[in-house]
Amino acid sequence: MAEPSAPLWVGIDVGTQGVRAVAAHGDGTVAGQGAAPLRGTRRDGRHEQDPEHWWEAVGAACRTAVEQAGHGHPVGGVAVCATSGTVLAADDGLRPLGPALMYDDGRAADEAEPLIAAAGGEAWRRVGARPQPSWAFPRLALLGRRALRPGRGDLLLHQADFLTGRLNGAPTAADTSHALKSGADPLAAAWPDPVVEAMGVPPAALPALTAPGRPIGSVCARAAAHTGLPQGTPIVAGMTDGCAAQLASGALEPGRWNSVLGTTLVLKGASEHRIADGASGVYSHRSPDGRWWPGGASSTGAGVLASAFPGVDPAVMDAAADLEHPASAVVYPLVGQGERFPFAAPQARGFTLGEPKDEADRYAATLQGVAFVERLCFERLGALGAEVGGPVRVTGGAVASARWTQLRADVLGRPLEVPENAAPAFGMALLAACGDTPPERVAARMVRIRATVEPRPEVGERLEGAYARLVDALAERGWSAAPQGAAERGRR
Template sequence: MATSTRPSTGRHAPVWLGLDIGTQSVRCVATERTGAVVASASRPLDSARRERRHEQDPEQWWSALATACAEATSALGSRPVRGLSLCATSGTILLADTELRPLTPALMYDDARAADEVGRVHEAGAALWESLGYRPQASWALPKLLWLLRHHPPTDRTRLLHQADYLTGKLAGRLTAVDSSHALKTGYDLDGERWPTDVVDALGIPAHVLPEVVRPGTPLGEVCAAAAEATGIPAGTPIVAGMTDGCASVLGSGTFSVGSWNSVLGTTLVLKGVTDNRLHDPLGVVYSHRAPDGNWLPGGASSVGAGVLSDLFAGADLDRLTALAADRPTTTLVTYPLVSQGERFPFVAAEAQRFTLGTPADEVDAYAAVLRGVAFVERLCFDYLDLLGAPVDGTLTTTGGGARNEYWTRVRATTLGRPLTVPGNADPAVGMALLARSAESSLAEAARETVRDTVTVEPVAADTDVLTEGYLTLIDALRERGWLPTELADHAHHRSTR
């Protein structure tokens, strides 16, 4: 365990706020210049899921955010707030009017109702998607925007808002620009740094519906008086353009060097790394955000993750199940742990469903099978990134709620065959506080000032062979069902023998 002692910066030292709007909760943290968290608060969010649909109420985002911010800022005393930045889920959108009044529910990041629209998106932007190295999926914001416009014909006051710019707008008291990270899945051209007008026109999207786009780290405005009263954040506090939650976790984890990666295990599994060139993916499941320092942040979001535990083990004592699972021998029993139907990364299979290989003896066996399943999919993600030619041998950090389970982290490290580093305070909100600090200097300087506490979890050599056997069994089952491309399955087998 590597630790560092953070120097106190004083009761009157400035702080920066990081706001994270996740699937299940909203979180606000206040950090000092060293990155130390001096105050935090969170509030839960509700979701409505039905088949391929997943919605949330945008007004609940705001009420939860305001309450969490009010609690966190009340603990700051006389500390000045120098800025804030905000991250949200990637591809979550709604339609609103120019006064920020929602016209629709929010269609969440994994809502796949726009399956009929995705073909039009592929056709209209074929040359652009080829040059950018990805293919939009049904869950991406652009096809969902077409679905929304078809069911809610726009007026001259209709605006597309992402989860991020809806909330920065509420903080500023007016419409704000959206950062290019959140705009990526709406079809924004990161190379040209513009909306692709030919694609937009071909799809029949009115130009006025789309927001202005700026780079992450760009000032968006200031907190207005009404938002200050609701949140406790002082009026006039600078609002800095953020990034998606996956990218925010990369910043919060200290993942800055080329070849390093961060794996976020929350409701779903999200991988992001650092490369000096954009990756080109023929399947279109890996897409690259632009980092504030000019490098690229490739990665993807799977549909497996810790969210399946709420479904399969609702009301169970997960700490007890973890302790019991840790005392049992490792086996090849595995569940492919989809949170909802359909896979997005490291392959696309809209028809994919959860299944178990083997028969659990009891609830403990069933629980351990899910943990192994997430670890196996994580390994498959790295096998695919390796197949694409990405550098994957740098440091590997892990964040998110699942990273707090030491036994699960050890299973993942053993499955991957490499150490996993767990930062002490590397949640997305901490990454956004760092980005807010960088607006006053640079991201590199803000990162140098940050002091990090970490725990490194090593693989268990005795369990390597049985986990590899279970992994390859799952690979073969995914291929036999017609979901996993043969080239990736073969590469996973080949890489396991290295």
């Protein structure tokens, strides 16, 4: 048990469906947790949430976490992560001027390409990647035209900026992680002039920028009463939810990777140099210690099971499926249209090569297909110069399936490490605890590994032909050029 004087570090994760808060000690022990639900409105490609509801949920989740931890411990700091690309307009008193546009709100998609082209290639070189239409950049431009009131000092904010501002009692700087998909230059921590001009918004409407992990304010009296956090608690600039999950996994040194298999598949790692490739959907966040965290988000993932096998118990199918031999068919498991990573192909759609012999076989082919895409992601990153040969920290809902996790180890040909606590809120608690200490050193004492899954080379060899068949089929469709020739594809 931690000493009474040992500080707590609080992390807040604002997701699509709820807010979670974690209060942890410096050794990684979680002393308190809280959660509160969120609701939104979806219709005709639009997705909105009420920012005031975020604030209510943050208060409820934080109060529960702090009360569980007990009031005998001081709070050393708090950090917030949120969904990447969610934006809103607010007045200078941080009162929302309307609903927030969520990360997948599509109302600005049609005007994205002209705006991206207007900013120009040099601006996106500074950002580190050419935006995709789903990025926040066009949504900010839309809000700038429709919500900002001339001469009133109104602001355009990311979800995290709004909440850190509410904690502080006044607007705070935005971290370059949450602002990356809005067009921020993470190296200079500045808004490139061509990006601001293309948006058509007053420069003063955009938040100041700072690196993740930097102090940006302190909890004000009103926020202290709302959240249970002590007044004066330092507020630390956070990172996106995906980066928060990477922090929680401890995959923070070059060569280490975090693979998050939830509704979609997200890979993030660490590198000494920035890695970006628009054709592959790869871009890099700037880490708190000045390194780069490259990665990408695929459109495939565990979410395919809900659409392909509605109402089916995954545990029952796991037991029935043969995951140690190639299925009768090869599946590219894409829900809807469009792939983002390991290749950017808006026209891509899922397909099946061959005919499954039954439902269990189709299920096996689907799980194998996701694992094959994961391997292709790593091969693509390796072809771009990333170090990808070490163990992989795996998180996300799919880790609950031991057989699927074993299959992924077999296909990747490397050990998979399962962290004890992979919650993004825990990652924010870790970031709040860093101060001037490099994150990997803090992670070494806070992150614990509960299981390691070793690959079975004989199973990987049996699945090699099916993997090559999928890669060749993707190349034949013109969506993805194989990162290495078929004859060169070997076990790593």
